[in-house]
Amino acid sequence: MGENVQIEVVVDAKTDLGESPTWDARIQRLYFVDINSKNIQYWDSTTKNHVVIDALEMVGTIALTADTNTILAAMQRTIVPVDVQAKTFGKPLLTVPEDHGVDxxxxxxxxxxxxxxFIVGRMHASWRNGEPGRLYRADVKTGELEDLMGPEAVGLPNGMAWDTARRTMYFVDTYAGTISAYDTNEAGVPVKGADGKLQGRCIVKVPQEVGIPDGMTIDRDGNLWVALPEGSALGCYDPATGELKRKVELPVKKPLACTFGGPDLDQLFVTTRVEKGEGASELWGSILSVKVPGVTGVAGAYLVNT
Incomplete structure (x- = not known):
């Protein structure tokens, strides 16, 4: 399965906690964040420029908008616009209520x-000890949050991907080690049942010996590609059967998230995190490009309505 897989470093970013790889096909630019180092970074594939935008607090994820110079940054409890050229953060468009957890x-x-x-999750620093998270639809136009999953329903909300043909959103709960599928409306928002709760169905339970699932994306054939930070690999799952179709070993121990990009959408860009101690990879914290023969992604990231 792994024959002729091409892996290279595109940015030696030395991220402490590299997450949220987001490809903007309009300008051939890859965004990502370093959560622990409190910054947003991007790499222009045409010019090879690598830019760091420092923040005053942790940035969990970013999203694209219709304006290629404006992205959204989900911080600790606010979502703010970012002027990429000026490297400035605007006023909050949305703030999480204190009763949803702040500390x-x-x-x-x-x-x-x-x-x-904008579908976005929040997590607790002690998630490994069972402290739960939440999943929201964040409306930055009105400043309102819709609770999609409360603390009783999700541990650590993570990777998301959409199959628009099947009107399905796939979602990773890292704490549970699962990938679940949810029916969506035309906008790609998971729909709730008569009881007011999302009607998800678990399609994959990742065994501990394989790794824990983290960031995720989808390819043109509808297969899910998941970063396995305890498994030093990317896993490709068939959502119809839950089968692990292939496992691509990586030269780092802790890949965290992935997205398709490049002019032909045939590069899986993978973010990674710091490794310490004996046996640490020399490539920790780098952004990798992984080309798997015959595998391409779906067109571009989706734009959040602002």
């Missing part, structure tokens, strides 16, 4: 849906 909580992974909604 030790922050925004984590999130993405724009096919219809322009």
């Amino acid at each position: 030790s909580m922050r925004f984590n992974d999130g993405k724009g849906s096919p219809g322009g909604a």
Whole structure:
């Protein structure tokens, strides 16, 4: 399965906690964040420029908008616009209520849906000890949050991907080690049942010996590609069967998230994190490009309505 896979470093970013790889096909630019170092970074594939935008607090994830110079940053409890050229952060468009948890909580992974909604999760710093998270639809136009999953329903909200043909959103709960599927409306927002709760179905339970699932994306054939930070690899899953179709070993121990990009959408850009101690990879914290023969992604990231 791994024959002729091409892996190279595109940015030696030395991220402490590299997450949220987001490809802007309009300008051939890859965004990502270093959560622990409190910054947003981007790499222009045409000019090879690598730019760092420092923030005053942790940035969990970013999303694209219709303006190629403006992105959205989900911080600890606010979502703010960022002027990429000026490297400045605007006033909050949305603030999480205090009764949803403030101490030790922050925004984590999130993405724009096919219809322009911002689906984003929040996590607790002690998630490994069972402290739960939440999943929201964040309406930055009105400043309102819709609770999609409360603390009783999700541990650590993480990777998301959409199959628009099947009107399905796939979602990773890293704490549970699962990938679940949710029916969506035309905007790609998961729909609730008569009981007011999302009607998800678990399609993959990742065994501990394989790794824990983190960031995720989808390819043109509908297969899910998931970063496995305890498994030093990317896993490719068939959502119809839950089968692990292939496992691509990586030259780092802790890949965290992935997205398709490049002019032909045939590069899986992978973010990674710091490694310490004996056996640490020399490539920790770098942004990798992984080309798997015959595998391409779907067109571009979705734009959040602002």
